[in-house]
Amino acid sequence: MKRTFLVLVLLALPALAARKPGAPLKPGLLNAFSKQQDVQMGQEAAAQVRQQQAILNNAFLKAYIDKVGLRIAETKEAKASGFPFSFEVVADPTINAFALPGGPMFIQTGLLAAVDNEAQLAGVIGHELSHVILRHGTHQASKATGLQMIAGLAGAAAGQGSIMGQLAAAGIGLGANSVLMKFSRDAETEADALGSHLMAESGYDPKEMARFFAKLSADGGARGPQFFSDHPNPENREQAIDLEVNTLPARTYGYQSGDFARMKTEVAKLPKVAPKPAAGAAPANTTAAPVTPDTNVSTTLKTATGQGFSISYPDNWQAYGENTVGLTVAPKNGVLSGGAVGLGVILNLTPNQPGKTANLTTDTAALLTQLKNDNPNMKVKANSVRTTVGTRAALQTVLTSNSPYGGEEQDTLLTVATSKGLISIVFVAPQNQAAAMQTNFARMVRSIKLPQ
Ligand SMILES: [Zn+2]
Structure with a gap:
């Protein structure tokens, strides 16, 4: 039984017709969290990620992803969101990247090794930042948690406790399959569309985002299983991005930071490390075994x-x-x-x-x-x-x-x-x-x- 009583009124709104290319993109109406709570939750979650994942200490690579990431974050739609975006590199050969609610983004070294050009990296960053701007994580958490959490969460936002702690108490962590980071196909399509705007405004060819996803999905997605587990691949992705870009003002693409080749050299020099099992940090109490309820009932x-x-x-x-x-x-x-x-x-x-x-x-x-x-x-x-x-x-x-x-x-x-x-x-x-x-x-x- 899903616990979504409070939000039922919103769920009962008529289903929106499919979005036309170029139509405005807005966060879903259903969200039990404030934008400040997105930020607080993201900062708490990022602290967990930093404890459990190997954040790479490489000044050049950190400066490089800041350069590309902040270029995307300085676009009109990203700035209008008001979220404080940040970028960190994780030493992990998995081809993946993820963004937490409110702005913290983590990029695996495997992704840096896999992109063919800087626009493809900008495409993944633009796509992830779009999930943040459109508040897809907390929208999904709202659908999953319902009313029970809200009063407690309001208290947490007032500095009385941890939002991640509250979510963990309801069984929602940051691990694999977390509702905070596992998106629906509709959310993917939206993140592609908004991501293409951010790329275009930054001078990166938006089609490179689609090209990179197509490359990962070749051979049945064998190269990017982790990425597609969190970001299901929408159908006709390249065509949808083309249609979206056609609605934008004509621009010239081809921006380059000039540091892409050195980034590749630095990544190639990194010591080899074993891949981490999951994209996000797993909460301590998560196990992979099938879950069964404890049916032992105390009569006290x-x-x-x-x-x-x-x-x-x-x-x-x-x-x-x-x-x-x-x-x-x-x-x-x-x-x-x-x-x-x-x-x-x-x-x-x-x-x-x-x-x-x-x-x-x-x-x-x-x-x-x-x-x-x-x-x-x-x-x-x-x-x-x-x-x-x-x-x-x-x-x-x-x-x-x-x-x-x-x-x-x-x-x-x-x-x-x-x-x-x-x-x-x-x-x-x-x-x-x-x-x-x-x-x-x-x-x-x-x-x-x-x-x-
Ligand atoms: Zn996505």
Whole structure:
């Protein structure tokens, strides 16, 4: 079950038609983070990367990527973003580069060795900076985390804590497949388009970006598997970039810093090092083994409080989003990397619109519609029936959807209309655990306290 209740309103906006070449490129509307939080998150994440990756200490190469990178960062659209871009070289023969939210960019020496000309390097930098400018990382993190994080994140932005720490608590790290750095094909197409603008303005031929990606994707992507794992290759990439560039004012290309040949010589002289396993730094608790939830349920309970509601849960489980309108309780590995809940309970308050009161029947129907939009595989297994939570009238609806562990999951949704708004409580379990969890879930239902 994806936890995206707050953002459902935005998700319900009509899907945008495919973008025409030359049309404006703007960050997605759905973003739970402020631009300052992008910057804070990027700086925290960059500090982790510097601890876990070998930052190259080579004054010439650092000055060289600064020269090319800052030329791209000084373009009109990059400057207008206000993000503080920075560039570092990682001693790693993998052909890759990545940018973190808010501006820090890391370029592997393998990429420097692979580019045929400076425009190709500028193309990768322009593409990565475009992901930053268009805020693709935090847009995706917003889709993955939903409401639970937001109050906590606002506190983090005010200097009360670490955003990466908050994300890590929800199972989102910087490792391979992190939502912060693994982009959708649509995001790739946008980053190509904006990247081509940045290149053109800097005097680099934008077609070299497409040529470099085509070179990496030749032989089934054998040369750039890491890059394409994080940046899926859109179809007709070269043609799309051509169409985009045709909408820009005519310019002459062919800018050269003059240092490309020396860069190649310096890179060739570097001592050989073994490739790192992943593009970003892996959080300490990440393992490659398939994740399974801890189904060992303690019968000793402790209590977590949201905004006006509380639930008691097994004391070997963990609570996320306490004191906010969204609260999740889950066992170890109940919340997966990416933020999906595979085993646990998600409680949410959807506050009433000003001047409106919650209506159990219509608000539950609206919520079900929104959940179906957000979880395309979701099905209603049993229609809503009347029940109670404590003394309060409630509706219970049994749903099924795809489990993040594989196979099917059962989601039992309870909704209650309160003076503060509709409260929804989703009990999530893989289908093969649903029966075993019944006693535990029933105990938790009895413990729920709600506002009037
Ligand atoms: Zn990309």
